Amino acid sequence: MPKVLIVEDDEVIAQGMARHLGAAGFDPVSVGNGTQGLARLRYERPDVCVLDLMLPGIDGWKLIETARNEGIGTPIVVVSARGTEHDRVHALEIGADDYLVKPFSMKELVARVRAASRRALRREETPRGEPIEIEELRIDPLEVQAYVDDQSAELTPTEFRLLYQLALDRGRVVTRDELLQKLWGRRESHRDRTVDVFVRRLREKVDRQSSTHTFIQTRYGVGYRLEPVPKTAASVS
Amino acid sequence: MPKVLIVEDDEVIAQGMARHLGAAGFDPVSVGNGTQGLARLRYERPDVCVLDLMLPGIDGWKLIETARNEGIGTPIVVVSARGTEHDRVHALEIGADDYLVKPFSMKELVARVRAASRRALRREETPRGEPIEIEELRIDPLEVQAYVDDQSAELTPTEFRLLYQLALDRGRVVTRDELLQKLWGRRESHRDRTVDVFVRRLREKVDRQSSTHTFIQTRYGVGYRLEPVPKTAASVS
DNA sequence: TTCCTCGTTCACCACTTCTTCACCATGCGT
DNA sequence: ACGCATGGTGAAGAAGTGGTGAACGAGGAA
Numbered sequence: 001m002p003k004v005l006i007v008e009d010d011e012v013i014a015q016g017m018a019r020h021l022g023a024a025g026f027d028p029v030s031v032g033n034g035t036q037g038l039a040r041l042r043y044e045r046p047d048v049c050v051l052d053l054m055l056p057g058i059d060g061w062k063l064i065e066t067a068r069n070e071g072i073g074t075p076i077v078v079v080s081a082r083g084t085e086h087d088r089v090h091a092l093e094i095g096a097d098d099y100l101v102k103p104f105s106m107k108e109l110v111a112r113v114r115a116a117s118r119r120a121l122r123r124e125e126t127p128r129g130e131p132i133e134i135e136e137l138r139i140d141p142l143e144v145q146a147y148v149d150d151q152s153a154e155l156t157p158t159e160f161r162l163l164y165q166l167a168l169d170r171g172r173v174v175t176r177d178e179l180l181q182k183l184w185g186r187r188e189s190h191r192d193r194t195v196d197v198f199v200r201r202l203r204e205k206v207d208r209q210s211s212t213h214t215f216i217q218t219r220y221g222v223g224y225r226l227e228p229v230p231k232t233a234a235s236v237s
Numbered sequence: 238m239p240k241v242l243i244v245e246d247d248e249v250i251a252q253g254m255a256r257h258l259g260a261a262g263f264d265p266v267s268v269g270n271g272t273q274g275l276a277r278l279r280y281e282r283p284d285v286c287v288l289d290l291m292l293p294g295i296d297g298w299k300l301i302e303t304a305r306n307e308g309i310g311t312p313i314v315v316v317s318a319r320g321t322e323h324d325r326v327h328a329l330e331i332g333a334d335d336y337l338v339k340p341f342s343m344k345e346l347v348a349r350v351r352a353a354s355r356r357a358l359r360r361e362e363t364p365r366g367e368p369i370e371i372e373e374l375r376i377d378p379l380e381v382q383a384y385v386d387d388q389s390a391e392l393t394p395t396e397f398r399l400l401y402q403l404a405l406d407r408g409r410v411v412t413r414d415e416l417l418q419k420l421w422g423r424r425e426s427h428r429d430r431t432v433d434v435f436v437r438r439l440r441e442k443v444d445r446q447s448s449t450h451t452f453i454q455t456r457y458g459v460g461y462r463l464e465p466v467p468k469t470a471a472s473v474s
Numbered sequence: 475t476t477c478c479t480c481g482t483t484c485a486c487c488a489c490t491t492c493t494t495c496a497c498c499a500t501g502c503g504t
Numbered sequence: 505a506c507g508c509a510t511g512g513t514g515a516a517g518a519a520g521t522g523g524t525g526a527a528c529g530a531g532g533a534a
Binding site (some may be wrong): 475476477478479480481482483484485486487488489490491492493494495496497498499500501502503504 | 505506507508509510511512513514515516517518519520521522523524525526527528529530531532533534
């Protein structure tokens with residue numbers, strides 16, 4: 001359940017936003033001035049921030065700049081009564097992710113926040129790191145690509161991230177919740193089958209491709225584990 | 238010990254900066270006018286440049302533009318008394334890496350320079366100034382020219398810089414955000430298609446020109462990668 | 475001035491990937 | 505063996521992403 005920080009001095013509006021975002025599955029927290037907003041951004045690290053520009057304390061512009069200069073990458077959805085093109089362009093330049101002009105519908109706000117939170121998770125950080133090799137499986141983070149028997153596995157971004165995450169914890173059982181948290185940012189989610197679906201696709205592209213090993217093992221009731229297990233004659237499909 | 242070129246006409250300030258940067262482990266060199274600054278940038282290839290905009294000789298704006306057009310990628314930290322947002326945006330657009338408004342603390346200057354230098358180190362894998370050759374593609378940063386099959390590719394300055402940037406990280410996937418940051422100095426703004434458009438034009442001039450390879454590969458959902466891939470009979474348009 | 479080049483933005487389209495769901499298979503405790 | 509819980513599978517709609525052509529505007533050149 002992604003946490004959303006609302007920085008808005010009009011209490012009525014803030015409550016409305018909190019209510020709607022809550023109903024949409026977010027975990028809203030709101031503060032009424034810029035100083036507190038910045039502090040919360042720093043120490044609570046919400047998943048998304050909804051920010052009014054006109055604020056007591058430090059204003060929205062300053063808040064964005066300061067946060068970005070400190071390397072805080074939290075997506076910021078700006079909400080403002082002023083919506084000239086100049087304002088919008090400037091806000092985006094200094095690091096806002098989206099700009100909503102008041103008045104707007106709550107439905108739209110929720111949509112933008114949802115988009116921002118998704119985007120943040122998908123945002124690939126600069127590819128870096130050494131390739132990981134496990135038997136005939138090679139995972140190259142610079143190319144964002146995996147190879148089985150030196151054959152490219154053509155993984156999608158999410159598939160790759162899942163495989164990479166499992167590879168980082170090679171041999172250890174990683175729970176679904178952990179994966180959901182790390183790759184999807186969902187704090188808790190009972191009965192979410194997303195991970196299973198991606199594991200299935202990974203198996204199709206990695207395990208099936210390999211002639212000698214299966215790599216992704218299931219631990220019933222717990223999670224998954226990356227570990228090469230030789231294929232027996234019988235187990236080869 | 239990274240070399241820092243200081244281009245600043247106020248001698249007192251220049252000395253102060255040199256002293257602090259020296260104390261922070263840099264190797265500072267300073268010059269008092271734009272013409273000399275550009276010359277030093279060209280031939281000494283410092284790791285970072287600290288640049289005052291108001292200068293005798295060619296001014297800071299012109300210096301940045303000229304250097305960038307010549308493919309000089311040295312990170313430039315602009316220092317200026319004028320700090321209107323227009324100035325800042327423009328400076329970043331034409332290729333500055335950072336913008337400090339006077340007065341500023343020496344501590345902050347050092348921090349920015351350090352950050353810029355760190356950024357520079359990452360792209361230092363290929364020595365600057367050397368032509369890069371990848372199959373029948375040759376990229377010459379001194380000439381600011383690229384050749385395919387020894388035929389000049391007639392790239393515009395920005396196209397060239399994009400190609401060069403990709404070439405410096407040959408084989409690695411470079412995200413759009415990274416390119417946007419390095420070439421345009423913009424912070425990622427999510428629906429910016431500028432990079433795509435330039436990639437398209439590069440492909441027109443480079444990939445199409447080559448009879449044997451395609452060079453610019455797309456990694457869906459991540460970014461682009463410079464890597465020669467033989468054209469098959471089928472893929473030749 | 476007018477003409478050109480270049481950078482930037484936009485809209486449209488095709489395509490890929492993500493997410494969800496229902497249903498089936500398997501594992502586990504009793 | 506039985507029944508519940510957990511995991512696997514396929515499909516389909518939703519959402520996101522990239523390629524492309526065109527238009528616009530700023531700035532320099534003629």
